[in-house]
Amino acid sequence: MARTPGAVAPWVRTRLRVAPWAACAVGVLVLVTALLAAALPRAVDVYETEGLRHAVASAPAAKRVVEVLNEDRTDADEVTPERLAEDYAALLRELPPPVRTLPADSAYGVRTSKRVGALDRWLPKPSKLLPQLTLSTQSGVPRHSTLRAGRFAGGGAEPEAVVTVATAKALRIKPGVVIHVPGDDARPLGIRITGIVEPDDRTSAYWAFEPTLHTPVYASVPRADSPEFYWDAALLLAPEAAEAVQRTTAGSEVYWRLAPASAHLTGRDASALTDVLASLGTGPDLVRLRDLLGEVTSVRTGLDELVGGHAWMRDAISPVVAVAAFGMGTVALVVLAMTGGLFTARRHAELALLRSRGGSLAGIGVRLLGETAVIAVPAAGLGLLAAVLVVGDASARLLPAALAAAGVALVATLALPLRAVYVHRTPRLHGAREDLTEARPSRRRAVAELTLLVLAAGAVAALRRRGTSDAGDHLVSAAPVLVALIAALVLVRLYPLPLRWAARPAARLRGAVGYLSLARAGRSSANSPLPLLALLVALTTAAFGGSVLAGVADARDRAALLTTGADARITSPTGTAPLPAGLDRAVRGSAGVEDALPVHLAYGVPLTPDVRTAENASDERLDDGAGPKYATVLGVDPGPYARLARETGTGAFDAGLLRARDGDRVVPVIASPAVAKRLGREPYEIPSYAGQFEVRVVAVLDRTPAVTETDFLLVDRAALRPLPPTALLVTAGRKGLDGPALRAVVQERAQSFSVRLRQEQRDVYVDSPMQTGAERVYATAIGAGAGYAGLAVLLSLVRSAPERTMLLARLRTMGLTRRQGRRLLGLEALPQALLAAVGGTLVGWATVLLLAPGVDLLRLALAAAPELTTMERVTVEHAVLRADGWSLALPALGVVLLTAGTAGLQAWWSSRSGSIKELRAGDTR
Numbered sequence: 001m002a003r004t005p006g007a008v009a010p011w012v013r014t015r016l017r018v019a020p021w022a023a024c025a026v027g028v029l030v031l032v033t034a035l036l037a038a039a040l041p042r043a044v045d046v047y048e049t050e051g052l053r054h055a056v057a058s059a060p061a062a063k064r065v066v067e068v069l070n071e072d073r074t075d076a077d078e079v080t081p082e083r084l085a086e087d088y089a090a091l092l093r094e095l096p097p098p099v100r101t102l103p104a105d106s107a108y109g110v111r112t113s114k115r116v117g118a119l120d121r122w123l124p125k126p127s128k129l130l131p132q133l134t135l136s137t138q139s140g141v142p143r144h145s146t147l148r149a150g151r152f153a154g155g156g157a158e159p160e161a162v163v164t165v166a167t168a169k170a171l172r173i174k175p176g177v178v179i180h181v182p183g184d185d186a187r188p189l190g191i192r193i194t195g196i197v198e199p200d201d202r203t204s205a206y207w208a209f210e211p212t213l214h215t216p217v218y219a220s221v222p223r224a225d226s227p228e229f230y231w232d233a234a235l236l237l238a239p240e241a242a243e244a245v246q247r248t249t250a251g252s253e254v255y256w257r258l259a260p261a262s263a264h265l266t267g268r269d270a271s272a273l274t275d276v277l278a279s280l281g282t283g284p285d286l287v288r289l290r291d292l293l294g295e296v297t298s299v300r301t302g303l304d305e306l307v308g309g310h311a312w313m314r315d316a317i318s319p320v321v322a323v324a325a326f327g328m329g330t331v332a333l334v335v336l337a338m339t340g341g342l343f344t345a346r347r348h349a350e351l352a353l354l355r356s357r358g359g360s361l362a363g364i365g366v367r368l369l370g371e372t373a374v375i376a377v378p379a380a381g382l383g384l385l386a387a388v389l390v391v392g393d394a395s396a397r398l399l400p401a402a403l404a405a406a407g408v409a410l411v412a413t414l415a416l417p418l419r420a421v422y423v424h425r426t427p428r429l430h431g432a433r434e435d436l437t438e439a440r441p442s443r444r445r446a447v448a449e450l451t452l453l454v455l456a457a458g459a460v461a462a463l464r465r466r467g468t469s470d471a472g473d474h475l476v477s478a479a480p481v482l483v484a485l486i487a488a489l490v491l492v493r494l495y496p497l498p499l500r501w502a503a504r505p506a507a508r509l510r511g512a513v514g515y516l517s518l519a520r521a522g523r524s525s526a527n528s529p530l531p532l533l534a535l536l537v538a539l540t541t542a543a544f545g546g547s548v549l550a551g552v553a554d555a556r557d558r559a560a561l562l563t564t565g566a567d568a569r570i571t572s573p574t575g576t577a578p579l580p581a582g583l584d585r586a587v588r589g590s591a592g593v594e595d596a597l598p599v600h601l602a603y604g605v606p607l608t609p610d611v612r613t614a615e616n617a618s619d620e621r622l623d624d625g626a627g628p629k630y631a632t633v634l635g636v637d638p639g640p641y642a643r644l645a646r647e648t649g650t651g652a653f654d655a656g657l658l659r660a661r662d663g664d665r666v667v668p669v670i671a672s673p674a675v676a677k678r679l680g681r682e683p684y685e686i687p688s689y690a691g692q693f694e695v696r697v698v699a700v701l702d703r704t705p706a707v708t709e710t711d712f713l714l715v716d717r718a719a720l721r722p723l724p725p726t727a728l729l730v731t732a733g734r735k736g737l738d739g740p741a742l743r744a745v746v747q748e749r750a751q752s753f754s755v756r757l758r759q760e761q762r763d764v765y766v767d768s769p770m771q772t773g774a775e776r777v778y779a780t781a782i783g784a785g786a787g788y789a790g791l792a793v794l795l796s797l798v799r800s801a802p803e804r805t806m807l808l809a810r811l812r813t814m815g816l817t818r819r820q821g822r823r824l825l826g827l828e829a830l831p832q833a834l835l836a837a838v839g840g841t842l843v844g845w846a847t848v849l850l851l852a853p854g855v856d857l858l859r860l861a862l863a864a865a866p867e868l869t870t871m872e873r874v875t876v877e878h879a880v881l882r883a884d885g886w887s888l889a890l891p892a893l894g895v896v897l898l899t900a901g902t903a904g905l906q907a908w909w910s911s912r913s914g915s916i917k918e919l920r921a922g923d924t925r
Contacts, residue, residue, distance in 0.1 A: 030408060031383045345799055596728050
């Protein structure tokens with residue numbers, strides 16, 4: 001039996017074959033949009049995960065290590081190596097997830113609860129003070145070090161220990177010597193040194209948790225006249241000598257130091273990790289550890305602060321990034337909607353014909369739905385796959401990305417059917433006008449616009465009132481988008497009026513080009529605010545994002561300047577050692593150096609009431625509770641230092657106020673506000689290493705370049721003679737500092753001195769992957785939004801291209817030249833572009849101004865959250881959101897240039913083509 005052919009060709013296949021390039025263009029648009037939408041949540045997951053891992057892995061060992069202590073084990077059988085190893089294994093089994101340890105960096109043992117003084121007079125004793133020693137039986141010394149001399153310590157009748165190379169060099173220890181410490185039975189306890197070892201990795205948590213285990217510290221005891229110094233070192237006893245540690249006068253404690261692993265952590269583990277650490281500190285997990293290790297077991301760690309700092313920064317970054325995400329998403333949705341509108345306009349005659357021949361809205365909608373779904377769904381799937389490949393980190397979740405791609409596919413699929421059904425819901429007259437001459441906004445539209453206005457006002461008010469502290473408050477993050485939306489709706493309603501007014505005098509001028517361009521621009525469609533909305537949202541988001549990035553850069557520059565005081569800072573490791581003679585002259589001769597200013601710094605100078613002068617002895621304002629008791633005294637050369645303060649903008653002052661005059665008994669000083677309040681205006685005696693000197697406060701400064709402390713006294717260095725300078729503030733020339741050359745000059749004359757460059761210090765504030773990742777996401781979102789805004793301009797011009805071409809062809813039959821035709825099309829497109837540019841600039845500026853009080857850039861700008869407290873007060877005024885001129889002007893100028901260029905290209909192409917097609921008889925265009 002012969003097969004009956006189908007009555008009609010399949011709808012979807014026919015449409016794709018008729019317009020293959022249009023289908024490909026839609027598919028590419030959906031693919032790119034789905035890629036961006038799916039990559040965004042995955043990128044956020046990645047930088048939050050990397051930020052948490054970085055916070056844990058890069059923190060000092062003393063902060064990240066979990067230390068379990070027990071001070072109640074006094075019996076020898078409780079501290080044997082076997083017993084401690086069993087407890088260590090049991091402790092690892094009891095740790096709740098997500099806490100994991102690095103066995104190679106973890107350790108356990110017995111140590112003295114406090115330092116014990118050495119008794120041997122042959123040991124070096126600066127300032128006549130003998131070394132203070134820590135005795136530790138840390139496990140695994142042979143695995144973490146290399147033997148340089150002697151042998152490793154072992155068990156025996158006499159306690160044995162080893163020391164590191166640095167300790168042996170500082171304390172002049174050789175294998176075989178015996179070091180005595182006080183014993184608990186009134187007899188000295190002798191410890192024989194059997195070997196000298198070199199740590200394999202001093203930066204590992206095994207050695208770095210207690211730095212004196214590998215390197216002795218040259219410590220000091222504060223004195224009113226001059227400090228006294230001594231060596232603080234450690235002896236590494238054999239694990240079998242734990243009983244000897246218990247026999248010292250310093251007491252003992254058993255410890256287990258667990259170095260946390262970070263490679264398995266994800267950004268979503270932060271909350272669980274915080275809960276577990278809290279439970280280990282004071283909760284049920286601590287009870288289990290006490291059942292295992294003893295009733296007086298305690299847990300100490302700074303890991304909870306690190307995780308809290310990560311969450312603190314994440315909560316500050318997330319709302320700011322969400323602003324860019326909302327902006328990009330809104331512009332992308334507008335472009336997808338405009339694409340549906342473009343296809344609806346191009347197929348208006350076809351769909352009207354279907355309706356006139358009995359086609360139902362449901363039938364037409366289903367056909368169009370299938371036609372768009374066959375393009376959008378596979379394209380969105382490919383976009384999701386591309387996002388997974390581009391952001392291929394295992395910590396990135398798939399579900400949010402899949403939902404984002406599905407949302408793009410849904411919008412792209414429904415844009416054409418919904419638009420077509422809405423336009424053809426009622427029969428329409430053939431050739432009816434759609435501009436402002438006939439169209440009138442409905443009451444429903446007015447209600448919708450008022451609703452959006454209320455939402456935008458509420459979002460802005462909420463952000464100004466409570467800031468961006470709530471990372472999940474999406475209405476707050478959408479505030480710039482809502483402001484741009486309201487501005488777009490208002491401008492669409494208002495902007496034809498001034499164009500009509502301008503067209504009236506233009507009608508009296510010679511030539512029809514100006515009048516026609518203004519008249520046509522003033523009759524643009526009242527029902528299509530989408531292009532203007534896309535441009536305003538993109539410009540507002542770009543202005544907001546550019547201002548955020550500029551504010552972040554300013555805050556980092558300011559923080560780096562406050563830390564170094566100049567372009568570079570040269571100091572000793574302790575910060576109080578005097579500079580070598582001639583170092584300032586050598587530094588001035590280094591490449592890129594303009595000047596080197598010597599400064600004397602004396603930290604912790606007491607401001608106690610018992611040193612008041614007779615003139616103010618009865619003054620009760622110096623009560624112990626009033627103001628700081630210590631301050632940092634800065635001895636400077638008034639002229640150069642005042643110039644440095646003026647150039648850096650950190651506490652400018654008149655150098656004449658600070659100069660000490662010969663013969664004056666009272667030295668003028670400039671103080672910080674708290675110190676000035678404590679000292680008052682009367683003479684006051686200050687003790688220093690140079691002796692007592694009497695000061696009078698002549699001015700008050702909030703800050704000064706040489707120190708970051710908030711309590712300071714600024715004094716002429718001539719009054720502190722003969723004390724030498726202790727720091728060097730270096731300013732760079734026009735070409736900038738040559739860091740390696742400067743360090744070479746300093747190392748040649750003072751090997752122990754360090755050089756801190758301002759630029760290097762600035763780089764410290766951007767070492768967090770969360771910051772850099774968020775900035776990359778923000779920049780990508782702004783760039784994508786700008787691209788979609790440009791596409792919106794192109795779609796708007798493409799949609800009106802047939803009408804413009806037909807108009808140009810008709811006018812050319814009336815004598816319009818090609819040059820005039822090009823000018824007409826260009827001038828017709830410019831008003832809306834200028835409107836978008838000016839409106840976008842104003843809306844962006846207003847958005848930044850409105851939202852600035854609620855946006856906290858400090859946590860986004862500076863990486864190390866715990867270190868912000870010392871400089872937060874002086875940097876907060878530079879970490880506020882300010883409108884950035886370039887971010888406002890460049891995107892607006894780009895919109896104008898793109899519109900003008902596209903319109904000019906369209907006019908050039910139209911003038912080259914013939915007019916026969918546009919002037920065919922019966923053509924309704």
